[in-house]
Amino acid sequence: MSAPFASMSLPAHSTRSIRPIEHVLADCSPLLAYSLALLTGLAVVWRLFPATFLAGHGQMFDIGDAAQHVSGWWFYVKDSWHLPLLHTSRLSFPEGVSIAFTDSIPLAALLFKPFAAWLPAHFHYIGLWHAVAFVTQALAAVFLIRSLGVRHAWGAVVAAIFALTWPALLFRLGHTSLLTHAVVLMALGFYVRGRSGQWESALQGLARQPPRQSLTPSSQWSMRWTLAAFTVLHLIALLLHPYLLAMAFAIFTAWVLDLALTQSANASTPWPRRIAAALATLIASVAVVVLAAMAVGYGGGSTVAVGYGIYSMNLAAPFCGGRFLDCVPAALSSQPLAAYHFVDATTGQYEGYNYLGLGLGLILLIALPLYARKLPGLVRRSPALFLILLAMAVYSLSNRIYWQQTELLSFDLPASLRRLADTFRSSGRFFWPVGYAVLFLGLAALLRRRSAWAVAVVAAATLLQWADTGPLRARIQHAVAAPPVDDLSAWAPLMAGVDTIRLYPPYDCDRTEAATYLHWQRMAGFYGKTIDTGYISRPSTACRLRAHELDQAPADKTLYVTAASRVFDMPQGFITAAQQGQCIQKDKVVACGPAVAKLAQAGAGNTGVQSLGSQNTAVQLTGDQQAHAQVAGAKPVPTLPLSDRLNWPATDLPTLIGVLQGDALVPRNPAVAGFLSFGPYAAVPTELPPTNVRIDLDYSSQAPAGQVVGHWDVVLGSTVLAEGDLSGSNGERRTISQVVSLADRQPGRLEVRTRFDAKGDLRLYGIAAAPDRAK
Incomplete structure (x- = not known):
C-alpha cells in the first residue's frame, strides 16, 4: 500500500507558496498529531453517544445483535476459568459454546473478567466499546496518513474526520465488534511502513526533484518489526471478530508477497529463495493464528452458515447511500434502506453498505486527473496488494451480482470454494479495505500538496462528507437515545425457582423468530441460569436429538419454553405439563415446568390449592391463583397445542x-x-x-x-x-x-x-x- 501511496507524491512545488499555507502544512510532532486524533474521536463520541448508553443502558442492548453480545458476556463472566479460554458451558448447555460465536468482543471479555467480583451487577462493556471503536478509528487514521508521508496537523485532523464519518463505519451500529475498523486501517499502515524505504526511493525516481515532504527514517520499519506488528494485530483481530482477522491477514499476505516480488534488482537473495521465504512466513503466521484460535476456543464447532449471495454488495453501493445521491426508485421507497438512498436487491445487502461519500468523490475528481499517469506504476510496485484488494472487491459482490434491482450475473461456485464462501457469508463486508485504500490514497494525494487550492479543496470535501453522512449520524443518535426495554423483570418470581431454561426447538431448527431466542438467552444470562440453546452465529444443533428428551415429564427447577404458535411437532412433555397445570402463556411463548405450578400455588396462599390431576385431566387454576400468578401478563394454559394452523x-x-x-x-x-x-x-x-x-x-x-x-x-x-x-x-x-x-x-x-x-x-x-x- 505504501509504494502506491508514496509514489503518488507530487513533483517539486513552487517556492512562492503563501506563508500562512506553509505554516498550516508544517510538520508536527507525533504527540500533537495523535492528541488531535484523540480529541477528534472524543468529540464525535460525545456528539453521538449519551453517557447512559456508554454505560450499557438502552434499548439497543435489549434487542438484536447487541443483546446477543451482552448475554454472551453474562454467561461467560459467571463461568469459571478454563481452557479453551472463551468457552462457557452455561450457554448451549451442556456442550457449551465459545463467546466468539456470540460476538461478545472476546478481547474485552478477557480484560474485564478478572475484575468480575468488583463489577456492578449486570455490568457489560458493549456500550463502552463504541467509544473505544471511534477513538481508535481516529488514532489509526492518523497513523495511516502519517505513514503515507502526511505529517502536518491539518492532515491529521482531516484524516480523523474522514475516518469517523466513513459511511460503512457509521452504518455498522448494532454489531459492536465490527465497529472496530481501526484494525483495517492499522493493517494498511503496517503495509506502508513495512515497505516505506523502497517506496520513498521509487517516489524520488518518479519526481523531477525530491518532494518537500517525505517519509522520515522513523517510519521505515524492518521486516522483523513489521512481522511482529502484524502478528500482534492478527491476535487482536482474532479476539475482536474473524472478519477483521481475514481482512488484516489478507493485507499482511500482500505485504509478504510484494516484498518477495518487487525486491530491488541488486538484491543478493535469489528470486526462488525470496518466494520460498515468503511462503514459509505465511505458513508460520497461519500456524500462529490457528494455535491461538484453538487456545481461546474457536475450534470444535461449525464455521459455515447459509447466506452467501444474499449478504453481498450491490454494484451501486459505492455511489449512493448518503444525503444527496439517491439510487432508490419511487416504487421501492418503502424499503428499509430507502431512507439512506440505497437499494437492497436481496434483503441482505445492508451488509454490503459501502457508500464512499460525496466528499471523497470530490477528492477523487481532483486527484485522479493529476495522477492518472502514475496509476500503472502503483500497480507494478504493489502487484500482490492490488490483486488482493481486487479479489476482495469481487468477493464482496458474491456469485449473484446486482446493479440496483437488476441481477447482472449469477453463477455457482465450485464445491472447493463453497465452504469458504459459507464461512464468510457476509461477503459485502470485504469491500471495507478497498474503500479505505481508495479514501487514504485520495487524501494523501492532495494533503501532500503545499498549495492553497489543495487545502481549500480538502476543506470543502471534508465539509461535504460531514453533511452527506448526516443521516447516518442521526440514525445513530436516534437509536442510542431509545430507553431500555423492561421485558425481564416480570419473570423474576418464576426465575427464582429455576436453574435451567430449555427452549424447543433449539435455535435454527425451525421458523421460530430469532427474537424469541434472544429474549430467553438474555433472560438466562441476566438471572444467572443455564440455557440449552442459543442465538449464536454458527449453530450446530442436532434438532431431533434434543426433541425426544422433551417427550418426558418436566424436570424440577427446569423451565421449558416454546412458541405459542407451535403446530407441527409439540413434544409430549409440553402436553403433559399443560394438563398438570404447569404451563403459562405470555406474549408469543408458552413456558412450562414444576416451577410454574409452585409459583401459582404460592400466590394462591391458603385458598385451597387444587391437587394436580392425572395426565389426562386438565387442571383449571382458581381465579385467585390466576390473579397471583406473579408473571405479569401471563395466563394459564390448560391444553396444548393452542392451534393447528x-x-x-x-x-x-x-x-x-x-x-x-x-x-x-x-x-x-x-x-x-x-x-x-x-x-x-x-x-x-x-x-x-x-x-x-x-x-x-x-x-x-x-x-x-x-x-x-x-x-x-x-x-x-x-x-x-x-x-x-x-x-x-x-x-x-x-x-x-x-x-x-x-x-x-x-x-x-x-x-x-x-x-x-x-x-x-x-x-x-x-x-x-x-x-x-x-x-
Missing part, C-alpha cells in the same frame, strides 16, 4: 414492490414487476422427521379467469418444491392450496414467494400453513 396476514409478509392497502398487499406501481411477497422463512434442518405441509395462499385479482397476473412458488434453499400461476379471479377471493413434502430434503430456508408480472392487478391477503392430515 399458522397464519401470516399481509401485514406480516416481507415485500419488495408491495404496499398495504386495507387488509391486502398490492403492488405499489402496477407497471413494475417483482416479488410482491417472499418468506415467511422457516428453517428446515435434516433432523426433522418426514413432514407433509399444506400451504394456502389467499389472493384476488380483477383480471378475468385464465389471465396470468403472476406466479407463486414454494422454495427450500435453492430447490423449488412447488410452483404455479396466479390467474385472474374476477375480483373474487381465491385460495390456492398446495401440499409439499419436507422428507429427505437438504437444510435450508423454506419460503413462499409471489411474483407480480405487471399485468392487471394482484391483491395478496395472506399465507397459511398446516400439517397435511390427508390419508
